[in-house]
Amino acid sequence: MRVHFIVHEAFEAPGAYERWAHDRRHTVTHSRLHAGGRLPATAEGIDLLVVMGGPQSPATTTAECPHFDAARERELIADCAAAGGAVIGVCLGAQLLGEALGAPCRPSPEPEIGSFPVTLAEAGLRHPLLRGFDASFDTGHWHHDMPGLTDDATVLAASRGCPRQIVAYGRFLYGFQCHMEFDADLVEGLIASAEEELAALADRPFVQSPDQLRSGDHRGANQLLELFLDRLAADHAAA
Incomplete structure (x- = not known):
């Protein structure tokens, strides 16, 4: 499988997504936009596009960043x-998808920063790609927004702070508002990039302190x- 990652910031790296791709010996390429990388001109040569998160929003302009x-x-x-490729959007990437x-x-409804449970909806419990998942499981979060829903989108999982955590937009199209890719190094980078944000949101119900963030187990x-x-x-290969 040819997997291409769009990475907006060094501290929002693909983490477990990229480890999976290398472990399975898929072909891996990147657009590291923060380091001057460029987007592919077309979808040609991409079987799975993974669009990562970042501090930007879909409304952020090129003048701002x-x-x-x-666009x-x-x-x-x-x-x-449209070409039949698979797309996974993570956080900002889910919103762009x-x-x-x-x-x-x-x-x-609430910003979420930390490790909190998400709960599968009935559609999630029945979904073939989520078969065998616990009805509720802990995962990482770091967001203020959430993806929009098309007429045929299906919400597969939600959390107490956000009703759209995993969204299926099609057979091969998925938005993950949550960060199932987090590990200790990624969390440490995010903490370093967001000291002011964490201080400003310290009183919110779904925002953890740096010490709590560091104690999360994402395995x-x-x-x-x-x-x-x-x-x-x-x-995707079968199709």
Whole structure:
């Protein structure tokens, strides 16, 4: 499988997504936009596009962040979807995926920063790519917004702070508002990049302190993510 990652910031790296791709010996390429990398011109040569998160929003302009072109990313996502490719959007990437399919992102009812449980909806419990997942499991979060919903989108999982944590937009199109890819190094980088944000949100119910963030154990979520990705890759290959 040819997997391409769009990375907006060094501290929002692919983590467990990329470890899975290398462990399964998939072909891996990157657009490290924060380091001057460029987006692919088209979806040609991409079987799975993974669009990572970042401090930007889909409304962020190139004047505000010169290395982030939301319109071009939406075009590439739409191109991949139209070509029958698989697309996973993570956090900001999930919001861009929804927008590429015609559904503007929305503010989340609550910001979530930390490790909190998500709960599978009935559709999630029945979904073949989530088969065998616990009805509720802990995973990472770091967001203020959430993806929009198209008419045929299906919410597979929600949390107490956000009703759209995992969204299926199609057979091969998934938005993850949550961060199942987190590990200790990623969390440490995020803490270093967000000292002011964490201080400003310290009184919010779903925002953890730096010490609490560091104590999170993301190995279970990583394992579930690998299972999901294995099933997605197998389904895409079969099609």
